[in-house]
Amino acid sequence: MANSKYEYVKQYEHDETLLRDCYLVCRVDGRSFHKFSSDHKFSKPNDDRALALMNRCAEEVMKQFSDIFIAIGMSDEFSFVFRKETTLFGRRNNKINSSVVSYFTGHYVLHWSEYMGDTPLQYVPSFDSRLVCYPNETALRHYLSWRQVDCHINNLYNTCFWNMVAAGDSEVKAANILKDTDSGGKNEILFSQFNINYNTLPAMHRKGTILVRTKVPQEVLTPTGETHIRMKNTVITTHEDLISDAFWIKYQLIPLPPP
Amino acid sequence: MANSKYEYVKQYEHDETLLRDCYLVCRVDGRSFHKFSSDHKFSKPNDDRALALMNRCAEEVMKQFSDIFIAIGMSDEFSFVFRKETTLFGRRNNKINSSVVSYFTGHYVLHWSEYMGDTPLQYVPSFDSRLVCYPNETALRHYLSWRQVDCHINNLYNTCFWNMVAAGDSEVKAANILKDTDSGGKNEILFSQFNINYNTLPAMHRKGTILVRTKVPQEVLTPTGETHIRMKNTVITTHEDLISDAFWIKYQLIPLPPP
Amino acid sequence: MANSKYEYVKQYEHDETLLRDCYLVCRVDGRSFHKFSSDHKFSKPNDDRALALMNRCAEEVMKQFSDIFIAIGMSDEFSFVFRKETTLFGRRNNKINSSVVSYFTGHYVLHWSEYMGDTPLQYVPSFDSRLVCYPNETALRHYLSWRQVDCHINNLYNTCFWNMVAAGDSEVKAANILKDTDSGGKNEILFSQFNINYNTLPAMHRKGTILVRTKVPQEVLTPTGETHIRMKNTVITTHEDLISDAFWIKYQLIPLPPP
Amino acid sequence: MANSKYEYVKQYEHDETLLRDCYLVCRVDGRSFHKFSSDHKFSKPNDDRALALMNRCAEEVMKQFSDIFIAIGMSDEFSFVFRKETTLFGRRNNKINSSVVSYFTGHYVLHWSEYMGDTPLQYVPSFDSRLVCYPNETALRHYLSWRQVDCHINNLYNTCFWNMVAAGDSEVKAANILKDTDSGGKNEILFSQFNINYNTLPAMHRKGTILVRTKVPQEVLTPTGETHIRMKNTVITTHEDLISDAFWIKYQLIPLPPP
Structure with missing residues (x-):
């Protein structure tokens, strides 16, 4: 025209x-999920419905953008990793970044009631997003490890905190006690005061949720009626430790250094 | 921690x-709104329900981000203008851009059924967004004029096209005829074949929707029972021509060159 | 090929x-001009030969890049301002920035002996450079004012410092005394101890050197032997105050706000 | 202050x-070295004095910036490669880029007469420069190979061209003949018409000049009068092929893929 x-x-x-x-x-x-989760009465320290909703949105993002091969999420955040070679939108920063966050947000609102049952959505949640380049496998693994360690640090803290508050401590008192404890101290509080062995808590809470694009074997029926195994692209959900080499050897997502 | x-x-x-x-x-x-609007049976050339939904989302964005002082939208797009002096998110590109598009998308899904009646939302719509710097008033006005002229060009074309198709032309034939007409030719087709005077069509279709942050007088009751006029911040909706000086003199949103 | x-x-x-x-x-x-000026025995607080060399390099840069309309320099620095509309090298940052600094450096070495007499150039001086966008006249004037005020602040300090050192104070003692004085105190030291009225010192030292691209009238002889006045493009050197409006009214380099 | x-x-x-x-x-x-080399009567196709001057400037740059570990140059260009880990100037683009080009230019002017004998420098040469990120060893090697292949392509062409012109062809005729020849054709012209075996021409002309930061053994005398071998940092000059693996295995400058 x-x-x-x-x-x-x-x-x-x-x-x-x-x-x-x-x-x-x-x-x-x-954005402002402290208030959002409180306004919508998310259970503490973890709301499994809200986490399932986050995971669902992330799965939809992975279905939509096929160059994402791994994602890790926890609490109110999700990180998506695109293949080094991706040419999506000519690798334009704003275009990729805005498309992902828009798609994620749309699904969050669309699927809210499916996951949150009779908790009505009082107002629109929103997300921000950033796009960062990692030039090699080591840097990428360190990034993902950073997020998984953060998940653990926050979850250990929050598990202590909310158990203490549930047991009658004020929020101020609980925070005061926890600020001087290290990881061992927090484990000790959980075990001695609440009879909780931290390592037996759900992996999703301790490790976050990892989505991996992979191939799985699938039985297919040939026209002559025989069954046949075919590899099918799929996205699987796991809560494994991704810091150790074992994870990367198992999934073969990126080139690994020679042993 | x-x-x-x-x-x-x-x-x-x-x-x-x-x-x-x-x-x-x-x-x-x-993104892919050609397909989205067709899948959701938007009426052509303009679907007033879908436009009202877009306008609603834009209003919500303006309520959320108080440094936006004007916005213009049409079809499946909306442009938001932040004050020169805004320090929102330290003027970080990704942060501002992602927050706006996320908020917009969330509202689009949330309010869908309110505006689209019994047309169910079959899948998640998504939007991309970009952020551009305009260093002076002339450039900004040219940007907004560009969008309003585009709205007119597209609407004139679409009004002809869909009337021709409704009257029995194939889409290919209609496109073929129109590709050789200028603006006058299209006006002539509308008038002679369909008895439509283009300039009497709804301003929203021809000019798009402009949202302006302004102050309006409001009556307030004082404690002693007197009425009193106070200026109240608000966002008004208009479909005026913003290309001419008159618009900018009327609303006083930006410094104007001396007469 | x-x-x-x-x-x-x-x-x-x-x-x-x-x-x-x-x-x-x-x-x-x-870069490292503290050492460079000491190794080459620049006189203190100002070495007029070295300043003349800097000014010469800046003039050559202005001759080479015709979109530069004003420049201001002092000590070991020079700032060049390109017209808003310049399309030099497609406005590419690295290309413009590297070309200017390369050209400047080349002239500095080439003309060294012309200005520095029998002081041999012992090693290569080097410069770095940066390129900054200023979107309007106010910001640009503030930038240039910043440099001129800096020139004054440094020159006042250095004039005190080197007079005190010449009079027998150690450098440490001079610095200690000066660090607690304001501008008035430094003027007082100059006047009472050294009988120097700061305002009568050379304008080049107090205000820096400003190069302005302008037109000057020139007499030309017509073929019929009459003299005729023609405006000729030239670059003039001045040491005026550019902070006040008077400078900008006089030279008419940029649009000014209405009075 | x-x-x-x-x-x-x-x-x-x-x-x-x-x-x-x-x-x-x-x-x-x-910049504009076509004219510069013609104005200064560089011999064609290669002026060994001018190349030696370029190489000298590059060596000085490598001495100044110790994070550069390899450089390759030809004609009027030189590429310098900084270690991945460099923190020079906080990795700021303009600062690194301008410092390198300024330093290079300063040396070019300073050492002109040392290399160019009685050819006076008529005016200042200038250079531009750019800074590019290469995220892995493959990309870096491809970059360096690109420059070396370009050197070869240009040198083969220029050797033919200038021999043809020296033999009496016009520049237009020579260019016309060459534009339709491939590499083999050009070798054939050199051999059959000028009895030149291209591969025996000086490596510096065919491969460019490579500067490598490395360690070489050096005899040192201990206080007790014994001689002792110590590894000493140095920059060596070579004209080897750097496209093949052999070069990289020999110099061990970057991690290589496992064999």
């Missing part, structure tokens, strides 16, 4: 093209 | 800080 | 395009 | 920080 004399204003646009050969990590983060 | 040895990976992050003293324009655009 | 299969590596290049409609300011700064 | 109210203008500055873990390649390129 005809263009107008004003069209030159497109020349002010610039969308950064992200460096080739780098893993692109898009991290989606809930 | 404790930090892990992996936390250094934050050093890979960089979020561009947008140049000071520039208007920031965030344009949200529907 | 033929291309090789390796040529794809150009795709890793990205040279930021600077925002349209902004003044581009390129500031060239001496 | 005191700051002025104008100092806020520093907030407009932004100097891109280059991604961690990437090789930084700074390529310095002569």
